[in-house]
Amino acid sequence: xxxxxxxxxxxxxxxxxxxxxxxxxxxxxxxxxxxxxxxxxxxxxxxxxxxxxxxxxxxxxxxxxxxxxxxxxxxxxxxxxxxxxxxxxxxxxxxxxxxxxxxxxxxxxxxxxxxxxxxxxxxxxxxxxxxxxxxxxxxxx
Amino acid sequence: xxxxxxxxxxxxxxxxxxxxxxxxxxxxxxxxxxxxxxxxxxxxxxxxxxxxxxxxxxxxxxxxxxxxxxxxxxxxxxxxxxxxxxxxxxxxxxxxxxxxxxxxxxxxxxxxxxxxxx
Ligand SMILES: Nc1ncnc2c1ncn2[C@@H]1O[C@H](COP(=O)(O)OP(=O)(O)O)[C@@H](O)[C@H]1O
Ligand SMILES: [Mg+2]
Numbered sequence: 356x357x358x359x360x361x362x363x364x365x366x367x368x369x370x371x372x373x374x375x376x377x378x379x380x381x382x383x384x385x386x387x388x389x390x391x392x393x394x395x396x397x398x399x400x401x402x403x404x405x406x407x408x409x410x411x412x413x414x415x416x417x418x419x420x421x422x423x424x425x426x427x428x429x430x431x432x433x434x435x436x437x438x439x440x441x442x443x444x445x446x447x448x449x450x451x452x453x454x455x456x457x458x459x460x461x462x463x464x465x466x467x468x469x470x471x472x473x474x475x476x477x478x479x480x481x482x483x484x485x486x487x488x489x490x491x492x493x494x495x496x
Numbered sequence: 497x498x499x500x501x502x503x504x505x506x507x508x509x510x511x512x513x514x515x516x517x518x519x520x521x522x523x524x525x526x527x528x529x530x531x532x533x534x535x536x537x538x539x540x541x542x543x544x545x546x547x548x549x550x551x552x553x554x555x556x557x558x559x560x561x562x563x564x565x566x567x568x569x570x571x572x573x574x575x576x577x578x579x580x581x582x583x584x585x586x587x588x589x590x591x592x593x594x595x596x597x598x599x600x601x602x603x604x605x606x607x608x609x610x611x612x613x614x
């Protein structure tokens with residue numbers, strides 16, 4: 356554990372301009388560490404979709420990131436409304452996003468499927484009324 | 497295709513990246529839905545969109561896209577220009593509608609970003 360680089364970010368729920376800032380920082384850090392471009396791409400897509408989800412569906416949250424030599428572990432934690440049916444939420448095209456959100460370019464229902472597709476480990480825990488925690492691992496090999 | 501040729505073909509206004517005219521762009525994708533860009537786009541350099549907000553620039557950056565073409569004469573916000581400058585992303589705007597902008601670029605040899613080859 357001691358060789359992990361630990362990063363934490365507050366993801367604001369009411370600032371659409373700054374949304375994606377945490378993913379941007381992580382991407383920059385991985386680049387600085389010389390991680391392969393194909394892995395950085397996967398991390399960027401998965402974390403950015405997750406960060407946007409916390410902004411548009413959960414009123415913000417926290418991103419806790421640990422970077423090891425051979426992998427990155429990303430935990431996205433929010434205290435939003437939670438997800439009643441996780442299997443349904445993971446279906447391509449399923450979205451509860453309003454027209455407002457769609458006008459912003461999100462709400463295609465591809466976020467969670469993208470996150471799962473681009474990560475080596477994906478775990479979603481959610482309790483209605485309590486919040487949602489997404490844990491993702493991307494291996495650098 | 498060089499950025500300056502794209503600017504010319506689309507009769508576009510350059511909002512950011514004036515000094516990037518010689519940048520080579522080899523493929524493109526077009527969408528107003530950012531998750532589509534994140535899901536289907538492989539390696540390309542140009543994003544054509546009718547969406548005009550900071551997340552278009554963020555999405556482009558996540559995918560290492562170096563140029564955004566806004567259609568229907570959309571004017572980028574200050575936030576967009578600020579992020580784009582930091583990231584070295586060019587933003588240009590054309591009066592063409594999405595379909596026409598894509599058609600013009602495709603006809604002139606810019607291939608789709610979701611295909612290996614044509
Ligand atoms: N952090 C979250 N908190 C509450 N609901 C969520 C969260 N993330 C996703 N969801 C739910 O899962 C659905 C599918 O998510 P996603 O695949 O990212 O699609 P989209 O964000 O485009 O709606 C969302 O519409 C929403 O109902
Ligand atoms: Mg989403």
